[in-house]
Amino acid sequence: MVTTHEQQTTQRAGQLYEQAAQSQMDYWADRARNELYWDTPFTEVLDWSNPPFAKWFADGTTNACYNAVDRHVEAGHGDRVAIHFEGEPGDTDTVTYADMQVRVSQAANALESLGVTKGDRVAIYLPMLVESVVAILACARIGAVHSVVFGGFSAEALRSRIDDAQAKVVITADGSFRRGKPNMLKPIVDDSLAKPGHTVEHVLVVARNKEDVHWVEDRDIWFHELVNEQPTTHQVTWHEAEHPLFILYTSGTTGQPKGLMHTTGGYLTQVTATMRDTFDLQPETDVFWCTADVGWVTGHSYIVYGPMANGATQVLYEGTPDTPHRGRWWEMVEKYGVTILYTAPTAIRSAMKWGRDVADRYDLSSLRLLGSVGEAINPEAWDWYREVIGQNAGAGTVNADDTVTPGPRKTELVPIADTWWQTETGAHILTPLPALHADELKPGSAQRAVPGVSVDVVDDQGNSMQDTSQGFLVIRDPWPAMARTIWGNDERFVDTYWSRFDGMYFAGDGARFDEDGDIWLLGRVDDVMNVSGHRLSTTEVESALVAHDLVAEAAVVGAADDTTGQAIYAFVILTEDSEGADQDEAEAALRAHVGSHIGPIAKPKRILVTTDLPKTRSGKIMRRLLKDAAEGQTEADPTALATLADPAVMEEILSGMQQR
Numbered sequence: 001m002v003t004t005h006e007q008q009t010t011q012r013a014g015q016l017y018e019q020a021a022q023s024q025m026d027y028w029a030d031r032a033r034n035e036l037y038w039d040t041p042f043t044e045v046l047d048w049s050n051p052p053f054a055k056w057f058a059d060g061t062t063n064a065c066y067n068a069v070d071r072h073v074e075a076g077h078g079d080r081v082a083i084h085f086e087g088e089p090g091d092t093d094t095v096t097y098a099d100m101q102v103r104v105s106q107a108a109n110a111l112e113s114l115g116v117t118k119g120d121r122v123a124i125y126l127p128m129l130v131e132s133v134v135a136i137l138a139c140a141r142i143g144a145v146h147s148v149v150f151g152g153f154s155a156e157a158l159r160s161r162i163d164d165a166q167a168k169v170v171i172t173a174d175g176s177f178r179r180g181k182p183n184m185l186k187p188i189v190d191d192s193l194a195k196p197g198h199t200v201e202h203v204l205v206v207a208r209n210k211e212d213v214h215w216v217e218d219r220d221i222w223f224h225e226l227v228n229e230q231p232t233t234h235q236v237t238w239h240e241a242e243h244p245l246f247i248l249y250t251s252g253t254t255g256q257p258k259g260l261m262h263t264t265g266g267y268l269t270q271v272t273a274t275m276r277d278t279f280d281l282q283p284e285t286d287v288f289w290c291t292a293d294v295g296w297v298t299g300h301s302y303i304v305y306g307p308m309a310n311g312a313t314q315v316l317y318e319g320t321p322d323t324p325h326r327g328r329w330w331e332m333v334e335k336y337g338v339t340i341l342y343t344a345p346t347a348i349r350s351a352m353k354w355g356r357d358v359a360d361r362y363d364l365s366s367l368r369l370l371g372s373v374g375e376a377i378n379p380e381a382w383d384w385y386r387e388v389i390g391q392n393a394g395a396g397t398v399n400a401d402d403t404v405t406p407g408p409r410k411t412e413l414v415p416i417a418d419t420w421w422q423t424e425t426g427a428h429i430l431t432p433l434p435a436l437h438a439d440e441l442k443p444g445s446a447q448r449a450v451p452g453v454s455v456d457v458v459d460d461q462g463n464s465m466q467d468t469s470q471g472f473l474v475i476r477d478p479w480p481a482m483a484r485t486i487w488g489n490d491e492r493f494v495d496t497y498w499s500r501f502d503g504m505y506f507a508g509d510g511a512r513f514d515e516d517g518d519i520w521l522l523g524r525v526d527d528v529m530n531v532s533g534h535r536l537s538t539t540e541v542e543s544a545l546v547a548h549d550l551v552a553e554a555a556v557v558g559a560a561d562d563t564t565g566q567a568i569y570a571f572v573i574l575t576e577d578s579e580g581a582d583q584d585e586a587e588a589a590l591r592a593h594v595g596s597h598i599g600p601i602a603k604p605k606r607i608l609v610t611t612d613l614p615k616t617r618s619g620k621i622m623r624r625l626l627k628d629a630a631e632g633q634t635e636a637d638p639t640a641l642a643t644l645a646d647p648a649v650m651e652e653i654l655s656g657m658q659q660r
């Protein structure tokens with residue numbers, strides 16, 4: 001009998017759960033040995049003698065860069081494309097694993113020539129370029145700790161991160177291309193270093209958009225000038241499994257950013273394993289595309305380390321989805337034959353808002369698996385993602401009036417992996433394994449823990465929930481990719497994550513089980529609403545709103561209310577077809593809709609139609625600011641405002657709230 005690919009992966013995925021159920025320790029030890037090359041094999045799996053400070057595989061040595069690059073070349077896959085780079089203006093670069101080996105070797109030599117040694121910190125403030133991946137891996141190679149700061153952060157935010165990590169070198173670019181225009185980075189680095197008292201000795205500058213930049217002699221060095229003259233080989237050295245790999249700050253939705261520290265062996269084990277399992281990755285044939293920025297944990301784990309450690313081929317894109325037109329992503333899926341797409345709900349909701357005619361112009365038949373990350377995905381968006389993007393089996397016909405008649409549709413359903421995880425967790429924690437669970441997927445639920453991780457939903461005493469009401473998401477046992485601490489602040493690490501419940505990791509998100517025991521994420525615990533004694537989830541009310549034809553996006557908050565304790569306020573963006581709808585009628589229709597969808601208690605007290613929502617630079621809705629607006633504040637909190645991608649959106653919302 002011939003076993004098909006589907007049967008094989010289903011069988012394999014099933015075995016993973018079985019094996020993990022027998023012994024989590026054996027399971028992770030096996031995965032570590034099978035997924036990675038260890039120069040000194042480890043003998044101890046987990047040292048949990050000083051909780052919550054875990055040590056995984058501590059007496060083993062390895063090298064993350066060697067695992068991501070060299071070993072694939074040594075195995076004869078040097079000609080395989082590692083990265084299909086596409087710049088926003090349309091320039092491209094095809095980088096094989098053999099090319100990558102040369103590039104990381106030269107970059108590692110360059111860093112060493114600047115005196116960077118093992119344990120030194122390097123800040124990376126770059127746009128989405130091949131050099132970003134090269135810089136990260138070069139640090140890993142020599143054991144320097146990278147701290148990537150998202151390219152949209154201000155000089156002040158960059159400086160505080162440079163200071164926090166005491167970075168010796170900053171790697172940046174003159175700038176990038178964004179929405180068709182040069183977007184400068186170097187001036188921001190200059191500003192951030194203007195005040196003395198920092199630790200930076202050199203700034204390495206990638207020449208990308210070739211705009212004029214200010215130059216500080218002796219400090220600033222062109223990346224290409226230094227790197228291109230270096231030897232093309234570099235001897236790998238081996239690092240202890242617990243050697244720090246990177247520091248990364250959370251996106252800042254809930255206040256002061258935290259610099260989570262991740263180490264080498266455990267992190268790479270779980271990232272490599274989940275990359276393969278969640279996405280059913282076939283490195284020989286798949287073309288993977290994760291649309292996140294390398295500045296976020298998704299970019300670290302599922303652009304740099306996960307795909308590369310698996311020897312996969314991926315797409316890396318510099319720009320925005322709507323430049324020069326709204327079909328840019330779908331055009332790229334068609335062009336590169338992308339088979340697995342991993343993106344965020346915010347991007348899917350934007351695509352929905354623009355309408356399916358945009359995507360239907362392209363042939364998306366190569367796609368066989370879709371992923372989502374960053375926020376709960378509304379069931380409406382999940383369905384759209386699957387039906388419009390996933391089932392597309394060929395370009396449609398563009399009619400004379402510019403409408404599109406969709407092309408053929410796939411008959412089989414494309415699975416979606418809704419992955420819940422955090423900067424703190426390092427790698428996927430909750431997700432169905434689409435290869436195994438394709439027939440049991442539930443739109444809007446991340447469903448279950450990956451093999452080897454024990455997740456629970458507990459009440460405020462830490463007892464496992466016995467019904468389907470809202471509780472707190474926790475992780476019961478240590479897992480390999482867990483952050484080891486907050487850089488330089490063990491106490492804050494313990495306080496934030498390990499003191500709410502005894503011996504459990506507190507994720508900060510609300511969740512509930514359903515009747516089948518599947519897990520539904522309900523939003524951040526800080527955002528939970530309490531109306532007349534009923535606890536309501538922001539996520540559920542938002543999803544109800546998005547399910548209405550009028551609504552493209554929704555954000556919901558609970559604001560202090562004299563009679564009900566809290567009252568629900570909703571902020572909605574209408575679909576392009578509904579723009580211009582009467583405000584009062586829309587509000588009435590939506591209130592009724594939420595009432596019938598969830599119950600009268602969930603009806604928003606007020607619904608404000610707005611053209612945009614406050615989002616962090618990683619695309620997440622910042623509910624804190626909306627809550628302030630709903631509670632009558634007339635000015636936005638400046639620190640929260642500073643973390644928004646577009647602070648101006650709050651003006652419309654604040655004035656809208658004051659009009660009635």
Ligand code: ATP
Binds near residue numbers: 418419507508521
């Ligand atoms: P900060 O901790 O500074 O507020 P952040 O939590 O947004 O920032 P990340 O670590 O990037 O920083 O995001 C993790 C959070 O994103 C999760 O705690 C959860 O709230 C949300 N999230 C991520 N993926 C999902 C998902 N699939 N479903 C629901 N929520 C998700």
Ligand code: MG
Binds near residue numbers: 254508
């Ligand atoms: Mg968080």
